[in-house]
Each structure stands twice: as structure tokens, then as C-alpha cells.
Amino acid sequence: MSAPAIAIRDVSVAFPGKRAGDEIRVLDNISAQVARGEFVCLVGPSGCGKSTLLNIVGGFIPATAGEVLVEGQPVTGPDPRRIFVFQENGVFPWLSVRENVGFGLRGRSAAERAEIVAHYVEMVGLTGFEAAYPRELSGGMRQRVEIARALAANPDIVYMDEPFGALDFITRLKMRADLVRIWQSEKKTILFVTHDIEEAVQLADRVLVMSQRPATIQRVVEIDLPRPRDLDSPRYLEKRDEIFHIMGMSLRVGEALNV
Numbered sequence: 001m002s003a004p005a006i007a008i009r010d011v012s013v014a015f016p017g018k019r020a021g022d023e024i025r026v027l028d029n030i031s032a033q034v035a036r037g038e039f040v041c042l043v044g045p046s047g048c049g050k051s052t053l054l055n056i057v058g059g060f061i062p063a064t065a066g067e068v069l070v071e072g073q074p075v076t077g078p079d080p081r082r083i084f085v086f087q088e089n090g091v092f093p094w095l096s097v098r099e100n101v102g103f104g105l106r107g108r109s110a111a112e113r114a115e116i117v118a119h120y121v122e123m124v125g126l127t128g129f130e131a132a133y134p135r136e137l138s139g140g141m142r143q144r145v146e147i148a149r150a151l152a153a154n155p156d157i158v159y160m161d162e163p164f165g166a167l168d169f170i171t172r173l174k175m176r177a178d179l180v181r182i183w184q185s186e187k188k189t190i191l192f193v194t195h196d197i198e199e200a201v202q203l204a205d206r207v208l209v210m211s212q213r214p215a216t217i218q219r220v221v222e223i224d225l226p227r228p229r230d231l232d233s234p235r236y237l238e239k240r241d242e243i244f245h246i247m248g249m250s251l252r253v254g255e256a257l258n259v
Helices: 050-057 097-101 110-123 139-152 169-186 197-203 234-246
Strands: 006-016 023-034 039-043 065-070 082-086 157-161 189-193 206-210 217-222
Touching: 006 050, 023 050, 023 065, 023 217, 039 050, 039 197, 050 065, 050 157, 050 189, 082 139, 097 110, 097 139, 110 139, 139 169, 169 197, 197 234, 206 234, 217 234
Parallel strands: 039 189, 039 206, 082 157, 157 189
Antiparallel strands: 006 023, 006 065, 206 217
């Protein structure tokens, strides 16, 4: 059996408090794995440390205890073979769509760069907008540019931190469907943070459900549903409701489950 793409081993994080000697415990002894080519979502209550964990895996924040291995090697800092896609618009406003997508390809020949850019522009549905600048694009289109730029660099792993959180509902649904299509084509390993349980069940092979802070992994939920997923199917709704239940939530406004 091959080693996992990502191995999180007994990771804990605490930050200094406002007063001397105080500390804020954020993550508590978290262990998890992500297989190569797998799509895994992290969900949990607001402020529980989902993004903190993703930043530790990405090498931007050191763990207080424990370690993260990526492709069998300890993470000691960011690595160009692993790309982040954030909720905040990360495209360069002074570059066109073509220039943004090709930003990480500066070591390639002009012909090779043009071929790769054209491939990913088409893949994310932006053909015809190559010369446009971000100010001329909708929020969803700008996010497509960021995804195309990430994939064009041919990373081993893509980390995504609520990349669709600022988009309207209809655009989010479209972006989710497109991301699944792209992932199935590219077979990249994706670790995806979201606060949206519906989104997690629509996208993931597995969902890691985090607790309140200091966060642990409460449960790992396998989403063994065929793609594209029918959002009204009984099995989809069962998986969604299972995660709501784990998190102590009900779909009825104001009602909490006794778990």
C-alpha cells in the first residue's frame, strides 16, 4: 500500500493569549490522512481551526506539537509543488486572464506556455476571455482564473480554503460541479476547507468533521455516492444530515440535537 499524500500526526496548536502565560489552544492531537488523488473536505464550527490546520499542512504555520508529512517528507515550509486557492481574490489585477494563468510557467518556452494556458483556460470555461482583466470579470470568473492558474503550475496537491465562500448561491453550485469535473480529469489530491456541509457532501470522497476549539477530528464520514451527485437523493440527504448531527445541529432553525 502506497504512502498517503498527506499524513497529519498528533498535531496540536496553541497561540499566546493576551496575558503573559496564557495560551489559546486551537487544535488538539489531530491525526488524519489523505490518499493520493483523493478529494477530502474539512468541516467544523466557525473558528474551530479548519484554516489553521490547512495552513499547517501547507507549511505557513508551524505546529506546536506533532508533525505533517507530505509525500513522506516532513513539512517545513511552503512548497511550489503544493498550491493554495483562497476565498479572497488572489488573481493579479494588473495581469490579463492569459497572463494570470501563465504566471507560474515562466520557465517554459513561449509555445509550451501558450499551449498549457489555452488548455486550462478552456478547462475552466474562460475561452474568449484570455485578454480580459480581473476588473472586467465576475467573482465566479475570477475564481476560475485562480483555479486555472493553480492547475497550470501542475502541483501535486491543491489546498483550497473556502474558495467559493464569497460567491452567490447559483454561482457556487456551478463552481462545485465544475471543480468536480476538473478534479476527475486532473486527478489531483485536494484538501478543501469549507463551513458549508452541503458543499462538503457534494464534493468530497471523505469529510473530516472537526469539533469546537480546541478542535479534534470528531468523525470521518465516507461519501460513497456516485458523481455527479443528486442533491435531492435520499442517500445524499442522509450523508448531509449525518454530518449535521455529528456537529450537534438540526436543519430546523433554532433547534439543536442532543448529541
